[in-house]
Amino acid sequence: MPVAALTAEWNCTRCGTTNRKLVPLADARTTDRCMHCGARHTIEPDARRVRWVARQD
Numbered sequence: 037m038p039v040a041a042l043t044a045e046w047n048c049t050r051c052g053t054t055n056r057k058l059v060p061l062a063d064a065r066t067t068d069r070c071m072h073c074g075a076r077h078t079i080e081p082d083a084r085r086v087r088w089v090a091r092q093d
């Protein structure tokens with residue numbers, strides 16, 4: 037069964053909370069909100085595509 041999505045893990049740059057978001061494999065970048073403080077971030081996969089790099093919008 038093909039994997040259509042992966043779990044992106046990213047750290048909030050404001051409060052440090054680890055967030056997780058299910059992202060379609062085709063997406064090279066997405067946006068998400070911190071579940072703890074609500075800060076909106078743009079997240080991009082790093083080389084391993086597990087831990088994503090986040091920057092606050």
Ligand SMILES: [Zn+2]
Nearest residue numbers: 048051070073
């Ligand atoms: Zn946060």
